[in-house]
Amino acid sequence: xDLSYSAEYEAFRGEVKQFLAxxxxxxxxxxxxxxxxxxxxxxxxxxAAGFLARAIPKRYGGSExxxxxxxxxxxxxxRARAPGxxxxxxxxxxVPTLLEKGSEWQKEKxxxxxxxxxxxxxxxxxxxxxxxDLASLQTKAQLVGDEWVINGQKIWTSGAHRADYMFCLxxxxxxxxxxxxxxxxxxSMKQPGIEVRPLRQMTGAADFNEVFFTDARTPKxxxxxxxxxxxxxxxxxxxxxxxxxxxxxxxxxTFSGLxxxxxxxxxxxKPAIQNAAIRQRLVQLEGYVRAxxxxxxxQLTKASKGEDPGRxxxxxxxxxxxxxxxxxxxxxxILGDDGLYEPGERMLGGPRDNAGWxxxxxxxxxxxxxxxxxxxxxxxxxxxxxxxxxxxxxxGK
Amino acid sequence: xxxxxxxEQQLLQETVRQFAANxxxxxxxxxxxxxxxxxxxxxxxxxxxxxxxxxxxxxELGGAGLELxxxxxxxxxxxxxxxxxxxxxxxxxxxxxxxxGSDSQKxxxxxxxxxxxxxxxxxxAEGDGRWQPGEWAVAGGSTLSGVKAAVPFGANADLVVVGxxxxxxxxxxxxxxxxxxxxxxxxDRTRRIAELRFENTPCESLPNGVTASARVxxxxxxxxxxxAFGGAQQxxxxxxxxxxxxxxxxxTIGSFQGLKHQLANLAVEIEPARGLYWYAAHAFDHVPxxxxxxxxxxxxxxxxxxxxxxxxxxxxxxxxxxxWECDVQIYFKRAMFDRAFLGAPAIHRERAAALAGW
Numbered sequence: 202x203d204l205s206y207s208a209e210y211e212a213f214r215g216e217v218k219q220f221l222a223x224x225x226x227x228x229x230x231x232x233x234x235x236x237x238x239x240x241x242x243x244x245x246x247x248x249a250a251g252f253l254a255r256a257i258p259k260r261y262g263g264s265e266x267x268x269x270x271x272x273x274x275x276x277x278x279x280r281a282r283a284p285g286x287x288x289x290x291x292x293x294x295x296v297p298t299l300l301e302k303g304s305e306w307q308k309e310k311x312x313x314x315x316x317x318x319x320x321x322x323x324x325x326x327x328x329x330x331x332x333x334d335l336a337s338l339q340t341k342a343q344l345v346g347d348e349w350v351i352n353g354q355k356i357w358t359s360g361a362h363r364a365d366y367m368f369c370l371x372x373x374x375x376x377x378x379x380x381x382x383x384x385x386x387x388x389s390m391k392q393p394g395i396e397v398r399p400l401r402q403m404t405g406a407a408d409f410n411e412v413f414f415t416d417a418r419t420p421k422x423x424x425x426x427x428x429x430x431x432x433x434x435x436x437x438x439x440x441x442x443x444x445x446x447x448x449x450x451x452x453x454x455t456f457s458g459l460x461x462x463x464x465x466x467x468x469x470x471k472p473a474i475q476n477a478a479i480r481q482r483l484v485q486l487e488g489y490v491r492a493x494x495x496x497x498x499x500q501l502t503k504a505s506k507g508e509d510p511g512r513x514x515x516x517x518x519x520x521x522x523x524x525x526x527x528x529x530x531x532x533x534x535i536l537g538d539d540g541l542y543e544p545g546e547r548m549l550g551g552p553r554d555n556a557g558w559x560x561x562x563x564x565x566x567x568x569x570x571x572x573x574x575x576x577x578x579x580x581x582x583x584x585x586x587x588x589x590x591x592x593x594x595x596x597g598k
Numbered sequence: 599x600x601x602x603x604x605x606e607q608q609l610l611q612e613t614v615r616q617f618a619a620n621x622x623x624x625x626x627x628x629x630x631x632x633x634x635x636x637x638x639x640x641x642x643x644x645x646x647x648x649x650x651x652x653x654x655x656x657x658e659l660g661g662a663g664l665e666l667x668x669x670x671x672x673x674x675x676x677x678x679x680x681x682x683x684x685x686x687x688x689x690x691x692x693x694x695x696x697x698x699g700s701d702s703q704k705x706x707x708x709x710x711x712x713x714x715x716x717x718x719x720x721x722x723a724e725g726d727g728r729w730q731p732g733e734w735a736v737a738g739g740s741t742l743s744g745v746k747a748a749v750p751f752g753a754n755a756d757l758v759v760v761g762x763x764x765x766x767x768x769x770x771x772x773x774x775x776x777x778x779x780x781x782x783x784x785x786d787r788t789r790r791i792a793e794l795r796f797e798n799t800p801c802e803s804l805p806n807g808v809t810a811s812a813r814v815x816x817x818x819x820x821x822x823x824x825x826a827f828g829g830a831q832q833x834x835x836x837x838x839x840x841x842x843x844x845x846x847x848x849x850t851i852g853s854f855q856g857l858k859h860q861l862a863n864l865a866v867e868i869e870p871a872r873g874l875y876w877y878a879a880h881a882f883d884h885v886p887x888x889x890x891x892x893x894x895x896x897x898x899x900x901x902x903x904x905x906x907x908x909x910x911x912x913x914x915x916x917x918x919x920x921x922w923e924c925d926v927q928i929y930f931k932r933a934m935f936d937r938a939f940l941g942a943p944a945i946h947r948e949r950a951a952a953l954a955g956w
Contacts, residue, residue: 202667202880203600210599271599460956474956477948483956484947488874488899491892495873498601505599516866523866576855582865583858587838590853 204498210271217279220250225283240284241318252276253286254316256441257300262313270504273442290359291315291322295368298385298437302426307387311366323390325355325369325412326435333577335370336380336432340414342371344421349373349386351394351417357571361397361410364390374429385431388419404544404563445504446497448521449490455528455561456490459483459535462558466535473535482534486527493520512586519578525565532558601873603671610664611671617648618679624925627788630682631928636790637754642683646714650685652692654817659696659704660712666817667879670824674875677828677936680928682788684717686825686939687750690818691718694759698767698810703802707757707769719755720814721746721794722940729941731765731811738762738803742770742796748939752792753779759814760794760801767807767814774799786935788928816890818940819897820882823875826904826936829929830868833907836926837861837914844916857914864910867903874899891953898943898950901936908933 206214224246226232227239234242247253248264255273257263266272277285286292296315299308314320331338340353351371361367367388374382390397394417399407426434463474463483473479496513503510533540536555544560569575583589603611621644630638645651653669655661662668669689676685692711695704710716723729724736725747736744742760749758756772770777776797784791804810838861841852851857878896881888908930912919919926937943 202602202604202876204880206599274599464956474951480951480956481944481947484895484898484950485902487950488871488895488902491877491895492871492874492899495601495877496870498599499873499876502600502602506602512865513869516870519862519866520870576859579859579862580855582862583852587861587865589838589841589858589861590850592853592855592858 206271206275210275213272214275214279217252217276220247220252221279221283237318243284244287244317247283248316252280257296257312257316261300261308262316268441270442270445270501273444274446274501277444277447287316287318289318289321290324291320291366294324295322297441298368298425298434301437302385302434304422304425306422307425311387320365321360321363323358323361323364323367323412325358325367327357328354329356333574336383338370338372338383340369340371341375342373342384342386342419344373347421348418349388349421349423351386351388351414351419353414355412355414357400357409358397358412359409361390361412362399366390367412368425370431370435373431377429380432381429383431383435384428385425385434386419387423387425388417392417394418402563402567404560404567443504445500445510446494448517449493449497452490452493452521452524455525456487459486459528459532462532462555463535466537466539466555468535468537479531479535482527482531486524486531489520489524489527493517493524496520512582515578515582515586518573519575519582522565522569522575522578525561525568529562529565533562601876607668607671610668611675613648614650614672614675615679617644618675618681622679622681624680627680627682627928628925631787635754636682636787637684637751638682641681642717643714645681645683645685646712651688651714652708652712653689655692655696655708655712660709661692661696662712665879665883666820667876667883669817670820670875670879673821673824674828677825677932678832680788680829680832680925680932684719684751684754684789686789686818686821687719687755688717689821690720690814691755691757691759693817694720694767694807694810694814695769695804697813698804698807699769700805703769703804711757716756717751717754718757718759719750719752720818721749721752721758721760722815723748727941727945729815729939729945731761731808731815734761734763734765736760736762736796738764738766738768738801738807740800740803741776741798742768742801743776743798744796746794746796748782748784748791749779749794750789750791750939752794753781753790758794759804760796761811762803762807765808765811767804767811768801769804770796770799770801774801776800784935786931788932789935812890815940816882816893819893819946820875820878822936822939823878823893823896823900826900826933827868827872827875829932829936830900830904830907833904833911833926833929834861834864834868836929837864837911840915860910860914864907868907871900871903891950894946894950894953897940898946901933902943904933905937 225243251264251266254263255266259265296312328338342349342351367390369386370383371386372382373384394415396413398411400409401407464472466473468476500510539555542556544556584591649662650672652661653664654666657663695707711718758770760768762768776799778795780793782791782793844851874896878892881892911926915926918924
């Protein structure tokens with residue numbers, strides 16, 4: 202057991218530091234560019250140096266580095282304030298899918314502009330009647346001549362109002378068994394057959410939308426994989442240098458913020474952190490946060506040795522969700538009267554004003570639902586992790 | 599970056615696991631649990647012959663020459679199999695002498711503890727939750743007077759390391775004048791306890807006892823945390839196995855979402871928490887600045903998790919889980935021991951808060 206890095210990796214860390222010292226922040230005239238331009242310039246140089254877009258071949262705009270989870274971790278540790286990979290569902294979900302399942306022209310056309318941030322994607326999965334039971338989705342795509350004609354509705358579509366394109370699950374084979382009737386289509390959001398309506402969340406913000414399709418169109422070959430393979434295509438996940446400890450590091454940062462909140466907030470005439478009950482709950486919560494952190498270290502180690510970390514991997518999301526709930530409840534306890542006020546800006550991982558914590562109190566529920574509810578996570582852990590019999594209804598057979 | 603066990607450590611765990619499977623199957627655990635004395639010398643001899651009498655004692659003093667992490671890995675496996683016996687108290691007695699004793703004291707006692715010629719234990723608790731070195735009131739010196747409670751296998755031990763006022767340590771040998779051991783009706787019949795009374799009892803103070811005692815406490819916290827993790831994992835396995843076997847309404851009960859989710863929640867409490875005791879043991883051996891706090895955190899968290907796992911497992915087993923004949927109760931009571939011994943979780947959470955400067 203040794204949490205330090207070997208000399209080879211420390212040498213790599215040196216290279217990363219040296220690169221960062223020379224390239225971030227930008228200098229001279231470049232320092233006067235708008236933020237997005239600066240980030241784009243930095244990204245371009247970091248890719249050229251092999252520090253970003255490591256999973257992506259050079260011909261698609263990446264840096265094509267062999268997978269090394271420890272190097273990836275060192276880059277994340279050192280990068281801190283410099284821009285990282287382009288954020289968003291396109292780089293994180295679509296690009297890995299295209300790399301594995303896309304056709305050559307799709308990779309050439311879409312990957313480079315996506316990782317540069319030149320084009321923005323949204324994900325068309327959930328529907329009003331198809332949430333946890335996603336494979337029951339009903340949005341139809343019919344091939345008419347050289348085009349798919351799409352009709353139906355998606356919901357919870359984050360960023361649809363800003364997106365240039367959508368990757369979308371549609372029913373193309375109405376006669377096939379439910380999973381086998383789905384195809385994975387790409388389509389432009391800038392067309393008359395698409396209407397985007399914002400959904401206002403309980404926090405007051407509107408990050409996601411409903412999307413209505415009325416004879417929306419996309420070319421015949423904008424399908425990833427074959428007809429009826431969409432379900433499998435959508436299950437593709439990033440295998441190259443998967444971040445095993447990102448969740449835990451976010452949890453640690455949030456926990457540190459909570460400790461600061463308890464130190465800075467007065468309760469009964471003294472800092473809340475001196476309150477015996479608050480201290481107990483903080484340490485109890487820290488137990489979960491540290492467990493999550495060390496579990497991440499162990500998974501990182503296993504991955505670096507090419508070993509399977511085992512069923513604990515299935516538990517990361519639920520662990521994060523549980524921690525988020527407890528952070529929220531404890532924050533509200535500490536806030537006292539400040540819980541009367543509307544939430545402010547969402548400031549995950551950074552310093553927050555008290556209104557930000559009120560936002561977190563609600564946001565923690567959003568993350569408990571997004572991308573598979575906690576109860577679905579429990580099914581996965583129970584069935585795939587513990588080997589319990591499958592739920593007859595959910596198995597879809 | 600390597601947060602995983604070495605091949606030697608995996609082999610160590612596998613060896614102890616095999617020993618427990620062969621020599622201490624549930625039937626033998628049960629026989630000892632239900633027995634009068636609770637100490638099975640032949641089982642203990644087998645463990646000592648594996649080198650477990652002094653895991654973290656250097657080899658020149660007869661020990662296995664390993665670290666606290668290795669001792670904790672052993673504790674996990676013993677906890678998983680609910681192996682009855684004096685591993686905890688015996689290990690802590692050896693470490694107390696190793697860290698607190700003079701050269702001659704070490705040479706006198708450690709080789710004999712390592713071979714099992716002597717059975718050691720530690721006498722720390724003084725009632726009312728007073729477990730910590732700063733809370734000990736039994737006066738030290740050339741003789742001891744006072745009472746210690748919840749001494750593991752205190753009625754069987756040959757050698758007792760006693761915590762004394764001011765956080766010191768002193769050794770008393772079996773049969774010493776004025777020493778009376780009285781078995782107590784301990785909840786955990788796999789780790790019997792006794793009350794020890796000292797009346798002008800001759801003792802040998804450990805010269806570095808005051809600096810060693812907090813460290814002995816921390817080592818104990820780590821060993822309890824490891825035992826708790828092992829036990830909790832075993833309870834999970836037992837409950838999952840039961841859910842896969844037991845049928846109701848014509849199907850195995852594990853297919854019901856209610857139970858499935860309870861078991862998934864249990865798994866999420868337990869599995870990611872392994873690293874808490876690993877890290878605490880690692881810090882104990884290699885990151886001194888963090889060792890005291892991480893030990894407190896690991897003990898508080900894992901023994902709490904173990905206790906909850908035991909309650910959930912009784913429920914998951916239904917009526918049978920509430921019976922004396924079901925092995926869940928054996929783990930349930932080990933969980934009660936791990937939780938209370940050396941101080942309940944709340945005590946160590948408060949210590950952890952104070953140690954963080956909060």
